[in-house]
Amino acid sequence: MRRGFVSSEQFTGWAFVTPAAVIIGLFGAAPIVWSAVMSFQKNNLLTPSTPFVGTANYRQLAHDPVVAQAIQHTLIYTALFVPGTMAAGLFLAVAMNRKIRFISFYRTAAYATVAISTISEAIVFIWLFDPSYGVINYFLSWFGVPPQQFINSPSQALYVIVIMTIWGWTGFSVVIYLAALQGVPQHLTEAAAIDGAGPWQAFRRVTLPLLSPASLFLAVWLTINALQLFDEVYLSTQGGPLNATTVLVYYLYIQAFQQFNFGYASAIAYFLFLVIIVITVIQFRVGRRFTYYRS
Amino acid sequence: MTATSAPARGGVRSPAGGAVRGARRRWRLPFSPWHLVLIPATIVLIFPFVWLVITSVETPAEALHFPPVLVPHQLRLANYPDALHSAPFGRFFVNSAIVAVVTVLSNLVLCSLAGYAFARFRFLGRTALFAVIMATLMVPFQVTMIPQFIITKWLGVHVLAAVGINHIGALILPNAATAFGIFFLRQFFRTLPLEYEESARVDGASRLTVLIRIVLPLATPALATLAALTFLDSWNNFLWPLIAITSTNQMTLPLGLATFQGAHQTEWTLLMAANVMSLVPMLCIFFLAQRYFIRSVAATGLAGT
Numbered sequence: 103m104r105r106g107f108v109s110s111e112q113f114t115g116w117a118f119v120t121p122a123a124v125i126i127g128l129f130g131a132a133p134i135v136w137s138a139v140m141s142f143q144k145n146n147l148l149t150p151s152t153p154f155v156g157t158a159n160y161r162q163l164a165h166d167p168v169v170a171q172a173i174q175h176t177l178i179y180t181a182l183f184v185p186g187t188m189a190a191g192l193f194l195a196v197a198m199n200r201k202i203r204f205i206s207f208y209r210t211a212a213y214a215t216v217a218i219s220t221i222s223e224a225i226v227f228i229w230l231f232d233p234s235y236g237v238i239n240y241f242l243s244w245f246g247v248p249p250q251q252f253i254n255s256p257s258q259a260l261y262v263i264v265i266m267t268i269w270g271w272t273g274f275s276v277v278i279y280l281a282a283l284q285g286v287p288q289h290l291t292e293a294a295a296i297d298g299a300g301p302w303q304a305f306r307r308v309t310l311p312l313l314s315p316a317s318l319f320l321a322v323w324l325t326i327n328a329l330q331l332f333d334e335v336y337l338s339t340q341g342g343p344l345n346a347t348t349v350l351v352y353y354l355y356i357q358a359f360q361q362f363n364f365g366y367a368s369a370i371a372y373f374l375f376l377v378i379i380v381i382t383v384i385q386f387r388v389g390r391r392f393t394y395y396r397s
Numbered sequence: 398m399t400a401t402s403a404p405a406r407g408g409v410r411s412p413a414g415g416a417v418r419g420a421r422r423r424w425r426l427p428f429s430p431w432h433l434v435l436i437p438a439t440i441v442l443i444f445p446f447v448w449l450v451i452t453s454v455e456t457p458a459e460a461l462h463f464p465p466v467l468v469p470h471q472l473r474l475a476n477y478p479d480a481l482h483s484a485p486f487g488r489f490f491v492n493s494a495i496v497a498v499v500t501v502l503s504n505l506v507l508c509s510l511a512g513y514a515f516a517r518f519r520f521l522g523r524t525a526l527f528a529v530i531m532a533t534l535m536v537p538f539q540v541t542m543i544p545q546f547i548i549t550k551w552l553g554v555h556v557l558a559a560v561g562i563n564h565i566g567a568l569i570l571p572n573a574a575t576a577f578g579i580f581f582l583r584q585f586f587r588t589l590p591l592e593y594e595e596s597a598r599v600d601g602a603s604r605l606t607v608l609i610r611i612v613l614p615l616a617t618p619a620l621a622t623l624a625a626l627t628f629l630d631s632w633n634n635f636l637w638p639l640i641a642i643t644s645t646n647q648m649t650l651p652l653g654l655a656t657f658q659g660a661h662q663t664e665w666t667l668l669m670a671a672n673v674m675s676l677v678p679m680l681c682i683f684f685l686a687q688r689y690f691i692r693s694v695a696a697t698g699l700a701g702t
Contacts, residue, residue: 114604115520122511122574123526129571130533133544140543194438202429210687211439214446216694217683218676219633221651225658225672226445229452229665237448237465269445274694281695323697330537333635337655351539359640364543371540378537 141368148362159369168345168353169370173377175260176349180328182261186268188320191275192313196305198276199283209280215273220333227266228253228338256346259339263347267334271327275320282316283309311394318389322382329378350374449676453477453669460665476670480657483667486674488646489653496568496649497631504627505620507574512582513608517594534576538636545571546640567641568649572631578623585619586612618692625686625693632679650675 141159145152163169198209215223230238231252239249253259286309294304332351335341341348341356350370358367452460456473459466480486514520515527533541546562549571553561560566589612597607613620638652648656654675661667683690 111518112520115514115518115523118510118514118518118604119520119526122507122579123530125507125570125574126530126533126576126579128548129545130536130541130576131529133541133548134533134536136544136547137540194435197431197434197438200429200431202431204432204435208435208439210684211443213687213691214680214683215442216690217629217679219635219651219654219679221635221655221658222672222676223445225654225668226449229669230445230448232665235461235463235465235665237467240464243464269442272442277691277694326537330539333651336635336639337658354539355636358543359546364547368540368543371537371543375537375540 137368137371140365141372143365145364145368146362147364152365155365159366160373162366163369163373168348169350171345172348172350172353175347176329176331176377179260179264179331179349180325182264183267183271183328183331184321184324186264187271187275187324188317190268190272191279191320192317194272194276195279195283196309199280209276212276213273215270216277217273218270220270221337223266223270224334224337227262227269227334231262253339254343256344259343259347263331263334263338266338267328267331270334271324275324278316278320279313282313286312314389314393315395318385318393321389322385325381325385326378329374329381350377449669450673452665453673455666457664457666461663473666476666477674480667480671480674483661484653484657484671485645486650486653486671489648489650489675490678492565492647493632493649493651496565497628499569500572500631501624501627503569503573504575504578505624508578508582508623509608509613509616509620511574511579513586513612515579515583516586518604530576530579534580542637542640545637549641562641563644563647565642565647565649568631568634568638571637572627575627578627581623582616582619585616589615621689622693622696625689626697628682629690629693 140152142154142156143152144155144158194212198205198212230236233239233249233251233254236252238252242248242250250258252262290308290312291304294308295301299307330351331349332355335347335349335352336355339347341352351374354367354370354374357363357370451467451469453476454472454474455466455469455476456471459469515523549560549567550562552570553564553567557566558564560570593611593615594607597611598604602610633651634649635651635655638649639655642648642652645653645656654671657671658668
């Protein structure tokens with residue numbers, strides 16, 4: 103009887119699942135509920151009690167001018183970063199999708215950015231864009247452009263972060279598009295050419311629609327990552343100058359781990375979650391109309 | 398974008414009209430015109446690396462000079478030992494390696510077990526448990542990081558110091574099994590034919606033996622993919638180490654580098670030497686196992702399409 107239970111699917115099933123389930127339950131599932139509860143509490147580490155305050159944290163969020171700025175910066179950043187990375191990746195992948203000399207060198211150069219940590223990337227770019235000694239200002243001087251302040255300038259800092267993150271994600275985007283291009287059957291583009299389509303038309307009408315599932319995936323994936331931008335901001339600008347690069351996750355980090363307003367930070371986190379869900383759902387809805395799946 | 402309208406690949410078989418073809422042939426370059434696009438693009442892509450390495454062997458005076466010194470007069474390799482004296486990068490490297498390797502191994506073991514159970518067994522609560530695990534996959538880390546911090550702190554104080562705040566164990570345990578890993582392996586296991594497993598069972602093999610002897614060898618490509626992705630994620634993770642670790646000897650490379658940058662903001666030559674040392678190990682691993690990494694990254698895309 104006992105032996106029967108130990109060797110039963112019930113027992114082995116749970117025995118196999120339990121170690122992973124405990125870890126995910128403890129660090130993944132329980133915190134989701136806990137931070138939801140916390141977002142309705144006043145919890146600031148200074149006082150031991152954590153009284154419920156109703157929707158006070160969410161009302162504070164709605165009236166916090168820094169949150170409004172952070173939302174604006176996050177959306178501007180996302181709106182530039184996502185199409186920029188997709189365009190760079192698509193362009194390079196199309197250029198690299200052919201058997202020519204040195205092609206594996208070109209590809210490796212593009213892939214290498216996948217292996218670079220966000221911190222290494224940010225350190226290189228703040229040096230490239232250094233206002234006083236940066237090599238970018240030197241290149242600009244060739245074209246008669248006066249030295250720019252870049253990350254010291256409230257009007258430019260966010261765009262420098264856009265550029266460095268596009269560089270950092272280009273390799274990823276190239277990998278995805280190259281894999282998708284490998285799945286485009288050559289006979290379709292050849293058939294288009296026989297029907298009189300030029301290379302641009304064949305690309306526009308045949309290749310691009312066949313790449314649409316990859317494009318939708320990239321749009322969603324890059325957007326989710328863009329809305330969670332943190333590392334580069336932390337390293338390069340710390341949200342400045344004058345809050346010009348304060349994005350949602352950076353502000354959340356400041357509230358949680360520098361001000362220790364866990365309750366308010368949890369409310370910001372849930373707000374971020376909501377933004378991600380809404381934008382992702384919209385992308386899938388809109389994307390479905392333009393996405394072509396070969397069955 | 399417009400460059401994609403350049404003439405298509407060396408079209409010997411190009412079905413375009415004869416007259417046009419003849420006209421084009423006279424203009425043909427001795428090499429593919431795509432090189433004209435790819436060479437500048439590649440220069441832009443690798444220039445940051447090149448400039449990083451150049452700065453790392455310049456003298457401070459050369460680095461803080463405008464216009465920048467593009468070719469250093471001499472190689473000042475002393476920047477590297479100097480950087481190593483200012484911060485324990487060897488230690489950071491070892492910490493990063495321990496965290497990444499242990500995280501990869503535990504993910505392979507735990508996600509294989511759980512993924513196999515979800516793929517093949519029927520047990521009470523299977524569907525509900527799987528749904529909960531999948532739900533955690535959709536929630537961004539920022540939502541769970543505050544409770545995760547509190548739980549980790551509590552565990553360190555009340556259960557085991559080695560997994561508490563300020564120990565590299567705190568970087569391993571929360572990621573020791575991931576919802577993505579379980580989902581990914583479950584999907585793969587379900588594509589395997591049942592016959593081998595069934596005949597092994599008939600011969601008296603236990604479930605665990607079947608998993609280890611029959612299923613996992615068939616799943617090597619999926620395991621390699623999961624290992625590569627987990628390794629990259631762990632190696633480059635920054636936000637959680639930033640929250641969980643404050644003492645220098647427990648830091649991983651990204652955190653150690655960021656802290657070093659905060660302390661030596663104007664010492665660009667040291668900072669770049671430190672950055673080169675942090676980059677090179679990962680770049681080497683990446684180039685050696687390039688095929689695996691690329692396949693893994695592409696797999697995340699294929700999973701989504």
